[in-house]
Amino acid sequence: MSIDASRTVVVTVVVALAATVTLALLWYRIRWAGRAALITGVVLSVIAAAALQVNRLTETYPSWGDLVGSASVATSPAGKPGQGRVVWYVVSGPSSGMSMPMGVYLPAAYSSRPDLRFPVVEALHGYPGAPQTWTERLGIAANLDREIAAGRMAPTVVLLPYLTPQRLVDTECTNLTGGPQAETYLTRDVPAWALEHLRVRPEPAAWGLAGFSAGGFCAMNLALRHPDRYTAAASLSGYADPGIKVGDHSERTGNNVAWRLTHLPQPPIALWVGWADDDHAARDGSRRIARLVRAPLTVTTAVVPHGGHSLAVWRQMSAPAFDWLSAHLARPLPA
Amino acid sequence: MRLTGLPLILLAGALTIATVVATVRWWRRLPIRIAGLLVMEVLLVLEAGLIANRMARFYPSWQALGGTPEVAVVAATTAGRLDASIAAGEAIPWTPPGSGSWGLATTPLVVVPPDYLTCPDRRFPVVIVLTGVTPRPAEGVLSVVLAPTARTNAASLATVPAALSADFRVTDTYAVVAGPGPAQPGLHALRSFDEAVRELPPPLTAPHRLPS
Incomplete structure (x- = not known):
């Protein structure tokens, strides 16, 4: 039974209910020690049920092994014809010194057209979260399969890296002073690994970024900081600033999207900025970004009327965002 | 509440x-x-x-x-005005209304890609060629050959995209190829046609779009 299965949550709820009823039934038939044990059981099982459901929504700990620090690396079976698949690798970064699992979506054409090199999107998760939020909660593989089959997207390799080695450390894809060097890992180590191990195109014109929530900020910030590596970025409910302390105060300057757009020359790349209109923080940040964009930077905005800061919003935004990205990335080409 | x-x-x-x-x-x-x-x-x-x-x-x-209402739509690909009167792989003179203000030496030429008519649901990215050399028809891109003069710059060519998308099934993604001469102000130009094609996306069908 996996940690993020709805059955696991249901079983825990049933255990909590059973423990509660048992406590009520046996109250006058057992001693204090028994009562204390049952009360503890009730409290723990209720907390466990709530925690499991929260974890299911965020995929902070995608497997039982992640709870004790041994991350899962399970590869999905080979897809049917016309279906891509998600393969898991451990990507060690010599520049950042970080080593983490990474999901890789390979489109169906990756195996049927061994002569081609493909464009790439690095898709970044939120905080708290994991690449499994994309694969398990947002159904990214099926989404990409559908868009590619319909011709709305070119066959594209999508990389699903972790943004942090410690689940509860929020890096916002920056190099934290005295902490994880997430920016280096994501913009240097991951691309270098992909170029070495996958048939992907090396040119910046073929590289894009996408992300929801914290990952949305990451996508915009990394693209603006590395326009020599990425040509387009899509932010789903991202913010204009990281909302953390990086350690060198750069959250107010170089790692602040609004500050960069106000004070630095804008690079010739393209941004897609989407939000739900009732998600006030992401809406205000995104609108501010859209207002600050000047040529040669371009921005496309996308709004859903309501849905908050939730998976339902990102489920609906994924296809438009990836379609847009694909229309801004260089095509698959013979190697 | x-x-x-x-x-x-x-x-x-x-x-x-x-x-x-x-x-x-x-x-x-x-x-x-x-x-x-x-x-x-x-x-x-x-x-x-x-x-x-x-x-x-x-x-x-x-x-x-309760979730979010489905507002993403896929607009149908609309045919270009000249789709019915062109043949794939040919280079045709193109004189849309307003082209007189582009400041060109000769009539613009459009090179229709060989796969243009076999993929009627796709829109093609565009290579704007300012070298005066007519490129061979290339799969997956529509090329426009413009002969620039001293009056040609980004501002004078601002209406080219709109004119193109009225007459042909094209996207708003462009690559510009210019010769070794002085650069046209405001245009990010590449040196070779092949390089431009490599930078462009493939022809795609109309995307999912959200209200903006």
């Missing part, structure tokens, strides 16, 4: 306390004991959820809790 409002949180808190009091008061009755404990648990979890949601605004409204 708003989902993120204090009244709802206070109401849930009051109900929790009332449940605790009632359960303790009638603790000796088994049905009350069972129901009281269960309701207490549900209310406590609910209260914690409401407080967390008020702080982080995951679901800012009752509406948001």
Whole structure:
């Protein structure tokens, strides 16, 4: 039974209910020690049920092994014809010194057209979260399969890296002073690994970024900081600033999207900025970004009327965002 | 009552306390004991959820809790005005209204890609060629050959994209190829046609779009 299965949550709820009823039934038939044990059981099982459901929504700990620090690396079976698949690798970064699992979506054409090199999107998760939020909660593989089959997207390799080695450390894809060097890992180590191990195109014109929530900020910030590596970025409910302390105060300057757009020359790349209109923080940040964009930077905005800061919003935004990205990335080409 | 409002949180808190009091008061009755404990648990979890949601605004409204309405649409690919009168792989002179203001030496030429008519649902990216050399027809790109003069710059060519998309099935993605001469101000230009094609996306069908 996996940690993020709805059955696991249901079983825990049933255990909590059973423990509660048992406590009520046996109250006058057992001693204090028994009562204390049952009360503890009730409290723990209720907390466990709530925690499991929260974890299911965020995929902070995608497997039982992640709870004790041994991350899962399970590869999905080979897809049917016309279906891509998600393969898991451990990507060690010599520049950042970080080593983490990474999901890789390979489109169906990756195996049927061994002569081609493909464009790439690095898709970044939120905080708290994991690449499994994309694969398990947002159904990214099926989404990409559908868009590619319909011709709305070119066959594209999508990389699903972790943004942090410690689940509860929020890096916002920056190099934290005295902490994880997430920016280096994501913009240097991951691309270098992909170029070495996958048939992907090396040119910046073929590289894009996408992300929801914290990952949305990451996508915009990394693209603006590395326009020599990425040509387009899509932010789903991202913010204009990281909302953390990086350690060198750069959250107010170089790692602040609004500050960069106000004070630095804008690079010739393209941004897609989407939000739900009732998600006030992401809406205000995104609108501010859209207002600050000047040529040669371009921005496309996308709004859903309501849905908050939730998976339902990102489920609906994924296809438009990836379609847009694909229309801004260089095509698959013979190697 | 708003989902993120204090009244709802206070109401849930009051109900929790009332449940605790009632359960303790009638603790000796088994049905009350069972129901009281269960309701207490549900209310406590609910209260914690409401407080967390008020702080982080995951679901800012009752509406948001019910998901989000499907507003993404796929617009149909509309045919270009000249689609019916062109042949794939040919280079045709093109004189759309307004082309006189582009400041060109000769009539613009459009090179139709060989796959243009076999993929009627796709829109093609564009290579704008300013070298005066007519490129061979290339798969997956529509080329426009413009012969620049001293008056040609980004501003004078601003209406080219709109004119192209009226007459042909093209996207708004462009690459510009210019010769070794002086650069046209405001244009990010590449040196070779092949390089331009390599930078462009393939022809795609109309994308999912959200309101902007």
